[in-house]
Each structure stands twice: as C-alpha cells, then as structure tokens.
Amino acid sequence: MNILICNVGSTSLKYQLFAMEDGERVIAAGGAERVGAAKSLFYRTEEGKKVQEECVFPTHREAIQKMLSCLPAEETVDCVGFKVVHAKGVTGVQELNDGVLAAMEAFNSVAPAHNPPYLAAIRQFRALMPGVPLIGSFETAFHANMPPEASLYSIPWELTERHAIHRYGFHGASHEYMTTWAAEKTGRSDLKLISCHLGGSGSLTAVDSGRSIDTTMGLSLQCGVMQNNRIADIDPYIIFYLVEECGMTLEEVKVMLQTKSGLLGMSGVSNDLRDVEEAAAAGNERAANAVRAYTYGIKKYIGSYAAALGGLDVITFGGGIGRNSATVREQALAGLGIFGVELDPEKNRNAKGGDDISRGGSRVRIFVVDTNEEIVVARKAAKLLRAGGACHE
Numbered sequence: 001m002n003i004l005i006c007n008v009g010s011t012s013l014k015y016q017l018f019a020m021e022d023g024e025r026v027i028a029a030g031g032a033e034r035v036g037a038a039k040s041l042f043y044r045t046e047e048g049k050k051v052q053e054e055c056v057f058p059t060h061r062e063a064i065q066k067m068l069s070c071l072p073a074e075e076t077v078d079c080v081g082f083k084v085v086h087a088k089g090v091t092g093v094q095e096l097n098d099g100v101l102a103a104m105e106a107f108n109s110v111a112p113a114h115n116p117p118y119l120a121a122i123r124q125f126r127a128l129m130p131g132v133p134l135i136g137s138f139e140t141a142f143h144a145n146m147p148p149e150a151s152l153y154s155i156p157w158e159l160t161e162r163h164a165i166h167r168y169g170f171h172g173a174s175h176e177y178m179t180t181w182a183a184e185k186t187g188r189s190d191l192k193l194i195s196c197h198l199g200g201s202g203s204l205t206a207v208d209s210g211r212s213i214d215t216t217m218g219l220s221l222q223c224g225v226m227q228n229n230r231i232a233d234i235d236p237y238i239i240f241y242l243v244e245e246c247g248m249t250l251e252e253v254k255v256m257l258q259t260k261s262g263l264l265g266m267s268g269v270s271n272d273l274r275d276v277e278e279a280a281a282a283g284n285e286r287a288a289n290a291v292r293a294y295t296y297g298i299k300k301y302i303g304s305y306a307a308a309l310g311g312l313d314v315i316t317f318g319g320g321i322g323r324n325s326a327t328v329r330e331q332a333l334a335g336l337g338i339f340g341v342e343l344d345p346e347k348n349r350n351a352k353g354g355d356d357i358s359r360g361g362s363r364v365r366i367f368v369v370d371t372n373e374e375i376v377v378a379r380k381a382a383k384l385l386r387a388g389g390a391c392h393e
C-alpha cells in the first residue's frame with residue numbers, strides 16, 4: 001500500500017510517498033514553494049540529492065500537477081493523507097467527504113492560516129485524482145479526550161454548548177509521535193510527560209500514560225506559547241482597548257494578532273528564531289527580550305503541567321526550534337531543578353535527534369526528538385483504508 005502525504009501551507013506544499021508494507025520506505029519526497037508568486041520553486045529528492053527548478057504555480061493546482069508528474073510512474077497512489085487542522089464537530093481520522101469539508105469550512109475563521117489552503121488543495125486533489133481516497137488526520141484528535149477542567153472555558157455554558165467553543169489543542173501528530181517515541185525509548189507506558197513541539201507554530205502538551213490531559217493551544221492556534229508571528233496568551237481586554245481607545249479597527253487587530261505578533265512583533269527583527277537569536281547575541285535588547293519571553297512562557301507551562309500531572313518523568317523537544325535551538329532549551333529549563341529537571345549543558349549544545357540531554361542523576365529525562373508527523377498520518381490513513389471506512393478516535 002502506497003500512501004502520499006501532503007502538507008499544505010498558504011503558499012507551499014510538501015509531500016512524501018510511503019510504501020507502507022516495505023518498512024514504511026519513502027519512495028519520493030519534495031515540495032513547492034512560493035505558490036501564487038510570479039516565480040515558484042519545485043524541489044524533490046532524487047537518489048539522496050535535492051534537485052530544484054523554477055516553475056510557475058499560479059495556484060496549488062499546478063503545484064499538485066507537477067508533483068503527480070514527478071512521482072515514479074511504476075508506483076500507484078492508494079490514498080492521499082493530509083494533516084488537517086480543524087473542523088467543527090469533527091476530529092480523529094476521516095475520509096474527506098463533503099460533510100467533513102463543510103465542517104472544516106465552518107472553522108475557517110478560527111484557523112484562517114490553515115483551513116482555507118487545505119480546503120482549496122483537497123478540492124484540487126479530488127479533481128485531479130478521482131477515485132483515490134483522500135483521508136484527513138485532524139491535529140486536534142490527540143487532545144480529544146482531555147478532562148473537562150482542562151478543555152472548558154469559563155464562558156457562559158450556553159455559548160460553549162451552542163457554538164462548540166472549548167479548548168481543542170493542535171500539533172496532535174507531533175505530540176503523539178513524541179509520546180510514543182518516549183514510551184518506546186524508556187520502555188514505559190505510564191510516563192508523565194511534557195511534549196514541547198516548538199516550530200514556527202508551537203505548543204506544549206501534558207501527557208499522562210499516553211493521554212493528553214492539557215495543552216497550550218485552544219479553540220484557535222492563537223494562544224499558548226509565543227509563535228513566530230502569531231500571538232501567545234494575552235489579556236483579552238487588550239483587543240477592546242486597541243479598538244475603543246487606540247484607533248485600530250477590529251480587522252487590523254486581527255491581522256496584528258495573526259501575523260505581526262510573536263517573535264516578529266516583539267523583536268522587530270524577524271519571524272525566524274535564528275535571526276532573533278543572532279540579533280540578541282549582537283546586543284539587540286528587543287530581540288533578547290523576545291527570546292527571554294519565548295522561553296519564559298515555555299518554562300511557566302512546564303511548571304504548571306508538572307503540577308497538573310502530579311509529577312514528571314520526561315520532557316521532549318521537537319519541531320524546528322525544539323530540535324535545533326540549544327539556547328531555547330537551556331533558557332526554558334533553567335531553574336527547574338525543583339521539579340527534578342537537570343539539563344547537561346554540554347549534551348544540550350551537541351544534541352542530535354534521539355539524544356537524552358539530561359545530566360546523569362536527573363530525575364526527569366530530557367529528549368531531543370526528530371518528530372515525524374508524516375509517518376503518524378500515513379499510519380492512521382493506512383489503518384483506516386485497511387478497515388475500509390471512516391473511523392472516529
């Protein structure tokens with residue numbers, strides 16, 4: 001069984017084709033960037049080397065056509081799997097039929113950077129690959145069984161009920177991957193674990209014996225720890241103050257929260273942590289404060305999740321930042337000795353994926369993980385396909 005996994009961004013597309021019965025071998029991989037711009041880019045891995053070419057992709061349709069034309073002709077595609085983000089009243093692993101697409105559309109306003117491009121791309125796949133099942137694994141699924149005290153907001157109950165407003169949580173594929181990975185690594189299924197998925201978009205999850213019991217993102221992806229250009233937790237009355245007293249329109253505030261905040265907004269330098277860290281090292285005070293605020297937010301959640309879990313065995317770091325930034329890990333874990341968290345600075349600086357970077361004798365083990373969201377989605381899609389229908393998890 002061959003499963004094509006596609007990650008869709010507003011101007012990008014990434015793909016991997018897995019041969020599931022052949023050791024989950026990656027048959028083909030690549031992607032498109034700058035979709036919609038005058039000049040787009042298409043890249044793919046060929047015999048271990050990345051090759052790229054300039055193309056014109058006015059929409060995702062042309063990028064998808066190019067990708068399909070580059071898949072090895074002798075290989076079939078049994079299904080296309082997507083790491084879909086959000087849908088009203090729907091989660092788990094689903095065949096992407098009209099009902100599920102309508103449920104995604106109903107949450108376009110709470111996932112504006114994610115749902116519209118996914119919907120557009122899924123419709124193009126339907127047109128270009130008729131008869132091939134399209135399966136979505138929702139990023140909310142891993143958090144679907146959080147206890148009510150973690151998932152409910154203190155708004156009037158009628159609003160929660162009528163409008164499905166509660167904490168959903170995201171990055172489920174990555175948190176699930178790190179949870180399973182840590183259980184296998186330690187040989188324990190009863191771990192109290194805090195999973196830190198830190199990329200352009202990031203969240204932390206408290207996991208008790210494999211189950212998500214709390215997570216930092218909510219109804220939307222606009223809360224929790226700081227993001228590259230999106231807001232973290234803020235006082236909701238800042239919004240009313242900006243509109244009622246500071247002359248901004250509600251639309252301007254929305255755009256500010258979605259695209260001009262986070263590391264970019266605080267530092268004024270970049271939405272890429274590498275640039276912000278570099279500026280901080282060169283003496284830029286705003287950039288240094290942005291990194292400090294970012295890591296302080298992570299530290300606060302680690303402390304509160306240790307309390308929520310009633311103990312702590314493992315912390316995992318994954319995603320572009322979690323995997324690569326020794327500075328972020330060091331600052332976020334500094335002073336957490338009271339929870340039994342002892343980082344080894346040397347191991348931290350030289351960490352590779354899979355490493356334990358805790359000091360000998362640390363009660364809590366700290367792992368850097370090469371999280372693999374695509375394989376999680378591929379396995380779920382394969383399971384649904386073998387079972388011959390939609391399933392809810």
Ligand code: ADP
Nearest residue numbers: 198199200201271272273274319320321324325
């Ligand atoms: P996304 O959330 O978009 O999938 P990634 O998980 O790939 O992104 O994370 C991207 C982010 O990782 C970049 O914005 C960059 O800030 C950060 N990053 C990548 N490499 C490093 C590094 N060596 N040091 C610090 N940050 C890094």
